Amino acid sequence: MAAVPLAQAQRRLWLAKALLFVICLLPLVRAGWLVLAGSLVNPVEFITRSTGTWTLVWLWLTLAISPLKHFSGWGLPMRLRRELGLFAFFYACLHLLCYLWFDKFFDWHAIFSDLLGRPFISIGTLALVLLLPLAITSTDGWIRRLKRNWARLHWLVYPAALASLLHYFLEVKLDLREPLQYALVLALLLGWRVYQRGFWRWRGAAQTLAASGPAAASLSQTDGGLPTTRINARENAG
DSSP: OOOOOHHHHHHHHHHHHHHHHHHHHHHHHHHHHHHHTTOOSSHHHHHHHHHHHHHHHHHHHHHHHHHHHHHHOOOHHHHHHHHHHHHHHHHHHHHHHHIIIIITTTOHHHHHHHHHHOHHHHHHHHHHHHHHHHHHTTSHHHHHHHTHHHHHHGGGHHHHHHHHHHHHHHHHOSOOHHHHHHHHHHHHHHHHHHHHHHHHHHHHHHHHHHHHOHHHHHHGGGGTTSOHHHHHHHHHHO
16 A cells, blocks of 8 residues: 555545544533523533543543554554643633632632632642643644653643542442542553553663673573563663
8 A cells, every 4th residue: 555645645634633623612602502591590510620621531531542542553542642731721721610600709818718628629729730831832843852751740640530530439429339430441551551551661671681692691590580680770761
């Protein structure tokens, strides 16, 4: 099969990004329509919950892109991961704005009291703070500037996801069925990531051992045949 011309590939990518942009804005358009139509009993609560829910959806989908590529071989979603992550951050900012504006009316004394006295508020704020450097450094310029440190920095997405999930659990309190569904999906995604990270480290160490010959192999027999010093150094670096 002939290679897809560059212009055609770029056109497909542009169309995919445009479609993603429309899809990600649909929940916001729907919420605005329901508010303007007067269809909601408590529009403030609906918008606040909706922006929080869609933050989780976009963030979880961002984390699911790597496993999707691994199992399907489909590379296009990897080109959309940055935009999807930025939409997660955008909805998180809207979620915070709903709290600051509609709930607290920018009463900073009340807001700081909540930060100190209500754990789900402080943990939700922590999640947003963790996402902030990821959004700032999502550009190509920052990727070139940070080099290998960029990938290390963007591992913050995992504690950010955990903090977001904990924020949801603490906010719901009673009916935990939906938070548990998010927790199950996140556990699968994190489990896959941990497995992949450990597998590739083991494979790299095994290849290094095999390439270094019998002498090095005999030196490492005291620890199950794996050069643990090299592995531990990479763990500390990661």
